[in-house]
Amino acid sequence: MHGPGEFELSRRGILVGGAASVAMTAAPPIAEAQEAASAGAGAPVLARVTLKVNGKPHTLELDTRTTLLDALREHLQFTGTKKGCDHGQCGACTVIVDGRRINSCLSLAVMHEGDSVTTIEGLGTAEKLHPMQAAFVKHDGYQCGYCTPGQICSAVAVLDEIRAGIPSHVTGDVAGKPAMSAEEIRERMSGNICRCGAYSNIVEAISEVAARRKA
């Protein structure tokens, strides 16, 4: 749960920041308090977990119900990872855990003891973009940008999956090597929904990175 230092920060936000920052800083604790209250007889259970996020270990005391997504966003302030549907349908929460992309909303933080998590913040920085980030900028692979961190984490993992020979629904011969093609990329990215419909530019961005790294 939140330590005293974070609580003070929230109070400060309320005092100096006005209504807008009240909503921003106070919302997560209120949501958790309501969830705990609705548990009725079953009181909240706390557990300690250590996650390695973007190369750095973090030890947290969390409600067992905390998803990996909420641990990243609300407890470690890695807010690059987004909460879209919170049910594994949209892909906005995609992060890379021990080299594999997953929906962080459908995974409990306590189940990731010792795991290495890479979020969008760990792929690149504003000064030094990851090649996939740079390609999304170049090809305008977004409009509102909300799904973008998930799209980019997913895209980086997709290229690794194709290189590793993992078949997909559009792979002609599942016993053979899948092609690094736009068709394969489209199918493999189907778990990342873009409400703005930037799909064609997203495929162009990923295809450019795929071609560059193939050469």
Added chain:
Amino acid sequence: MKAFTYERAGSPAEAAAIVGRTQGARFIAGGTNLLDLMKLQIETPTHLVDVNHLGLDRIEATPEGGLRIGALVRNTDLAADKRVRKDYALLSRALVAGASGQLRNKATTAGNLLQRTRCPYFYDTNQPCNKRKPGSGCAAIGGINRSMAVIGASDACIATHPSDMAIAMRALDAVVETVRADGATRAIPIAEFHTLPGDTPNVENTLAAGELITAVTLPKPIGGTHIYHKVRDRASYAFALVSVGAILQKDGSGRVAFGGVAHKPWRVEAAEAALAQGAKAATALAFAGAKPTEQNKFKLVLAERTLAAAIAEARA
């Protein structure tokens, strides 16, 4: 989500014993289905037993020439296994037809078999559902039931089983290995694993309380052309309206199981004798006694056409 305690089991037998003796306990593996349902309070376990670190994540050759797939093998790893892609291509194809890349990286072999239905009334806690709340009724029967079962349903439930993988497992004659709460092990043929809804749609398989799936075994390969055709409303990342998993031999014989049509993978061995005569004859036998609704009777036509496409592909 209701509050719960959490522990990591030390062995499969210990996990089974804990869940067997603890009221409200559930196993958690990939968690992609269970956590979704827990967020909606459709599932409300009070204790979770994590079975992710028990060494059940290997695929091994069996002395009989088949494969033993650990219960915790992820869908991605199973679909990508060289032996599966070569000798059990139907299984690879069915796996990659389901869910998304992210979900397949977490979802496990056993968890996939145990998926709950995606019936929208099961998910809507404001509606009656005999599967979610026994005795409350079925909102799907008089509701929007285009996606529901056309055969094997009951007056209590017309939900379908959502798994693609299970369709392939059924056609491949897989066997489910388990350990029970008392430590005893057993092997359940896949044909006897999933159940029809009858009067107890809340019961979906023949596992006992606390019984843990440890592996799924496949008999030695049978050759043939392996085809999985999935017909759905979107080209990707959607559940099947109808799917056909077929293994077809050069002499016209074969096996076929259907998805999206019943409470369990639908395979009628007697209907397979008619495969050589074509899709019409085989589906007529496989769907004898079907009771579709006005909204989903298209599935019977779709099943025949999808099988016809599979047969044509095998002959090409």
